[in-house]
Amino acid sequence: MGRIGNIINRKGKQDAKRASVFTKHARAITVAAKEGGADPEYNAALKTTIDKAKADNMPNDNIKRAIDKGAGAGGGEDYFSNTYEGYGPGGVAVIVETLTDNKNRTAGNIRYYFDKNGGNLGTTGCVGFMFDRKGQILIAAENVSEEQLMDDALEAGADDIITEEDGFEVVTAPEDFNAVRDALVEKGYEFVSADIKLIPQTTTVLDNEGQVKAMEKLIDLLEDDDDVQNVYHNWEITE
Template sequence: MSGHSKWANIKHKKGAADAKRGKIFTRLIKEITVAARMGGGDPDGNPRLRSAIVTARAENMPKDNITRAIKKGTGELEGEVYDEILYEGYGPGGVAVLVECMTDNRNRTVADIRHYFAKSGGNLGESGCVAYMFDKKGMMLVDKTTISEEALMELAIEAGADDVVEEDDYFQIVTAPEDFDAVRDELEEGGVSFAEASLTMVPQTTIEVTEEKPARALLKLLDNIEGHDDVQNVHANFDIDDDLMEQLS
């Protein structure tokens, strides 16, 4: 999970420091809207919506924005209709990449994503070409300043989590997808606050990228994809040495 964890932390740090806060809110609003459309506007009965709201609150999204997004999803307010699409491909060094999108224009989105892959020396593949290399997991990020590792480990394991991993400024709590909601709810009741909580795709194995040129091209590809307005999440099965990662980031 090393490469995935590093990229997840890079993304979170970039998001927290990103001056373009509106772009972060746009992505969260899309997720809230689609979650409400698919499962209803009550977060207590809609786990996906509840997760989206947790993340939105962690990013300090105003309550009014969350409420409007829910109402757009339930049809109480007029709003765009988004399609969920998963793109799969290979980046520099043969790294497998999954791209989760929400878009109101499939042709525009696929053209842009294909361009990013081609520009990096990779290629956008067919559906199913790399998804089998990943497992769905529940993932929660907890700021290390808010709780000790020992206390969190005890709470998380008792709640049914699979593991707690220390990564830079955060603890990552990992769960089976079917246990995610129960673990999150129990930890929240125990006073744990999350910087992020969502289902994600974790690679079964990772590819070591040891040379600067392909590593730089890979991170540029992931950064370009992440910056696209229609992209919600990016997953990749790479591992880069800590020293090289520090040099590149």
């Protein structure tokens, strides 16, 4: 199975934990609305968070409540963003982006997840230089013409289109992501995922079965934590 197929499978697993996924989206929407206003037409960060929530089938009522909360209609907690960097088993580079109302709780939990699974937290910057921030749009291969997608994506301002065994990866500069995404939606493309992400420059393969299981467990624990927004790593999943 290719990387895009793996992501589809992972999204399927996350569907089973929908309440946790909705909690994460609600926090991101609330913070975006609080920082940039409640109108997604004038707040690109809010538009992106809403699009991600809708892609995970978050109900419109939940989205509206989160926007209202951020815009002041519902009051509520202050959330703080923080990024943790470290190493998973076998030296896999891991970056964890969090959004929390209790930084001490989050820091303790993140450290515990790493320690419990053969990894360790490092200092800020210890692995960050190994990743580039880019817009990434993944499209499954079914009913998609490689040549047409290449024309459409490049015309919209994409930097690169990478062909994989089960689909395509459209790569953009972060500032061009929204325009490229909107242009491809307008042309009828459906996405496996679309987001601005940290993409590793090189990848690490784990040959030891124990390390593979520990890495899977580490990712699951991080993704299950309501305080964790994004998990990035350079593990090359070969299954």
